[in-house]
Amino acid sequence: xxxxxxxxxxxxxxxxxxxxxxxxxxxxxxxxxxxxxxxxxxxxxxxxxxxxxxxxxxxxxxxxxxxxxxxxxxxxxxxxxxxxxxxxxxxxxxxxxxxxxxxxxx
Numbered sequence: 001x002x003x004x005x006x007x008x009x010x011x012x013x014x015x016x017x018x019x020x021x022x023x024x025x026x027x028x029x030x031x032x033x034x035x036x037x038x039x040x041x042x043x044x045x046x047x048x049x050x051x052x053x054x055x056x057x058x059x060x061x062x063x064x065x066x067x068x069x070x071x072x073x074x075x076x077x078x079x080x081x082x083x084x085x086x087x088x089x090x091x092x093x094x095x096x097x098x099x100x101x102x103x104x105x106x
Contacts, residue, residue, distance in 0.1 A: 009016055052058070 009019070
């Protein structure tokens with residue numbers, strides 16, 4: 001790296017102390033901004049959920065919610081713990097030199 005980007009601490013002790021204090025204050029300011037942003041987002045999200053529950057409606061498009069059940073599965077009383085689907089088991093072709101074909105020497 002060129003010497004242009006090197007940061008050397010100043011030799012004067014008071015200037016070193018001042019730069020240290022400025023660095024700590026910057027970290028504190030960024031931390032406070034992050035905490036305030038997180039708290040405001042959490043407050044807005046919880047206020048939205050409280051408003052929707054007070055109105056008696058379900059939040060639509062929830063990312064972490066279960067998908068809505070179809071009327072056919074609800075009518076026949078399908079179990080929620082069962083995942084329906086078609087599955088095919090594929091056998092991998094045995095290759096020469098694969099770990100299955102290697103003879104182990106005791």
